[in-house]
Amino acid sequence: MNKTARLKPLQPGMRKAKPYLFILPSMLFFAVFAIYPLIYIIVLSFFDRSIIGDMTFVGFENFIKLFNNPEFGPIMKNTVVYMVIVVLLTTVFSMLVALLLQRPTRLNKIVQQIAFSPYVISTVSVVFVWMWMMDADYGLFNYIIGWFGLGEVNWLTDPNVTIFSIAIVSVWKSLGYNAIIIIAALNAIPKHYYEAAKLDNSSSVKTYFRITLPMISPTVFFLVLINIIGALKNFETIKLMTAGKFDTTTLVYFVYQNAREYFDFGYASSAGVILMVFIAIITLLYFKVLAKKVYYR
Amino acid sequence: MSSIILQNIDKAYGKNAPVIENLNLEIKDKSFTVLLGPSGCGKSTILRMIAGLEAQTSGTILFDDEDMTNVPPENRDIAFVFQNYALYPTMTVRGNIEFGLKNRKIPKAEIAARVEEVCSLLDISEYLNRKPQNLSGGQRQRVALARAMVKKPDIFLMDEPLSNLDAKLRNQIRTDLIALHKRLNTTFVYVTHDQVEAMSMATDIVLLNKGKVMQMSSPAEMYKQPRNVFSAKFIGTPAMNVISSGKSNISVPQGCAYVGFRPENVMLEKKNNDDFCISCDVASTEMLGAETVIKALSGDEIIFMRAFTSACRPEGRQNFYVERANLCYFNEQEERIYE
Known part of the structure; x- marks a missing residue:
């Protein structure tokens, strides 16, 4: 018998189905843990659903209640302010740190590892150390400020400051991670571009803005997007540092409060849907405005 | 300037x-x-x-x-x-x-x-x-x-x-x-x-x-x-043939260890009585259009010949001849020496 004949060619229908069969397991996983909850939240947002009693369809009532809630405006403001601070500081500082630590000297490698370590430490530990430093009465920050004769700052209770305090902790935690990724992007730029720029009499500042920055822009673009989404979804630091008090309730914390403290699942879901739509809009805008300016090889 | x-x-x-x-x-x-x-x-x-x-x-x-x-x-x-x-x-x-x-x-x-x-x-x-x-x-x-x-x-x-x-x-x-x-x-x-x-x-x-x-x-x-031998062997396609002078049928200058000659100076027939001669086995013949490159072996040494006529197709054992004027001599240190 001919050896090749043993492997019968697949039926045309089967041949088409084959790739889908291969990705079926991961698609099932994705459907159960990502798509189903997503749809369920959207469905839930149209129902009145608490821990006891039946689900009753209420149409857009949850959304109307949300938009009429006098807290909704400040919550959105907190969310956006927090995001802007975190994204701005993380991007600028990680780019500076990356430039400083780019050259692969022994010292730089050690500092890189140290800078990366906050990313590995649990948020709870990080937050408690920072809370101790930010303590109004015996914290390190006010102690240092005291040297300069400045008044005490209530880092964790003054509504004018709290959102910044939380943002600083988040920035500190993700700075090293961002910097490492940017360092990798910097080191991927072939050296001959810098040599050519040198021969072209280009100053180091000009070289950075005309050659380096455009070439790492895909990486920075991606990091900024990840940081935007991450900042909009941030929960841990707020829960641990202020528990949403002193003007620190963001949209995510609002969802948590309504679901876990007031057990108003329908209402919480509607806020969750708003968050989702908000992230989608920002992401789309971001791509529309900036994607063209990014240089891809 | x-x-x-x-x-x-x-x-x-x-x-x-x-x-x-x-x-x-x-x-x-x-x-x-x-x-x-x-x-x-x-x-x-x-x-x-x-x-x-x-x-x-x-x-x-x-x-x-x-x-x-x-x-x-x-x-x-x-x-x-x-x-x-x-x-x-x-x-x-x-x-x-x-x-x-x-x-x-x-x-x-x-x-x-x-x-x-x-x-x-x-x-x-x-x-x-x-x-x-x-x-x-x-x-x-x-x-x-x-x-x-x-x-x-x-x-x-x-x-x-x-x-x-x-x-x-x-x-x-x-x-x-x-x-x-x-x-x-x-x-x-x-x-x-x-x-x-x-x-x-x-x-x-x-x-x-x-x-x-x-x-x-x-x-x-x-x-x-x-x-020197390095430049002889670096320039030319194929490069200069450089073989140990022990096989030479003619007298070489004092201290000569290697004899070199360009592939295009190799002839299949004797021209003068004092021509350098080496006997070898033809290994392959490449017809490249304008020229033919013949690769031959003499013991463990490889010798190339370039002929400019496509009719040139030697086979088997052959005597290769080179005129004296076309020879280069090198000493043990692979430096050129002159007669």
Whole structure:
């Protein structure tokens, strides 16, 4: 018998189905843990659903209640302010740190590892150390400020400051991670571009803005997007540092409060849907405005 | 005008990795000098030291009489063409060509005029607004040349600029470069490992091996009068046959250890009574059109013969003859000796 004949060619229908069969397991996983909850939240947002009693369809009532809630405006403001601070500081500082630590000297490698370590430490530990430093009465920050004769700052209770305090902790935690990724992007730029720029009499500042920055822009673009989404979804630091008090309730914390403290699942879901739509809009805008300016090889 | 003089140049990476030791070299003004050698011989390093992209460990580099040791690359009045062109992918072709001029604060009108001139010369005017990644290899090559030329430098340094092109384009740009050198009338220093490029373009060839100059001469002299076994075996396709002189049927000069002869000087019939003769077995015959290359074995030595008639198809055991005048003798140290 001919050896090749043993492997019968697949039926045309089967041949088409084959790739889908291969990705079926991961698609099932994705459907159960990502798509189903997503749809369920959207469905839930149209129902009145608490821990006891039946689900009753209420149409857009949850959304109307949300938009009429006098807290909704400040919550959105907190969310956006927090995001802007975190994204701005993380991007600028990680780019500076990356430039400083780019050259692969022994010292730089050690500092890189140290800078990366906050990313590995649990948020709870990080937050408690920072809370101790930010303590109004015996914290390190006010102690240092005291040297300069400045008044005490209530880092964790003054509504004018709290959102910044939380943002600083988040920035500190993700700075090293961002910097490492940017360092990798910097080191991927072939050296001959810098040599050519040198021969072209280009100053180091000009070289950075005309050659380096455009070439790492895909990486920075991606990091900024990840940081935007991450900042909009941030929960841990707020829960641990202020528990949403002193003007620190963001949209995510609002969802948590309504679901876990007031057990108003329908209402919480509607806020969750708003968050989702908000992230989608920002992401789309971001791509529309900036994607063209990014240089891809 | 600019001649380049390298005096007692040493270059080492780290403590125990000398690349170049005590190199002395003079590159003549307005010459087309090719630094030729196998990979790792230090030719690119020499070029980069001339450019100032790398510092010599010790020694002096002079442009005419001016010591360049502490002059940064941007002030050396040179242009450098990189092997992979190093065109800024973030700028258009025009941006690439203009960049150096803009940084030197040259008036806009003059920049425009110079760009125009160079681009029409190299025939790239229609690509000015494209990005380098949208150009073919040959077009990129010309943009890289334009970026160098627009600076009007005294010295052009080129690091294997043709190695990324296909064979046909390479031939074309080779002739273009020769014409360009004539037209610009400046000093060209060109690095390559390809002896054909060196032979076809150079006015002077510097043949290097392991950081040392093996021979420096014109292409014709390099071919006809190799000064050692290395240059005999590096130049020519196929290279010079160099065999141990023990097999010789004729008297050789005192101290001669090797006899060399070019494949095209091999004859199948005796011409004079004192012709050098070697008996060998024909291994293969390659008909290349205008010429035929015959590979033969004599013991463990390989001998090539080039014949310019396609009728030449020797087989089996053959006697190869070479006229005395066409022989080169080398001593035990592989240096040339004369009768």
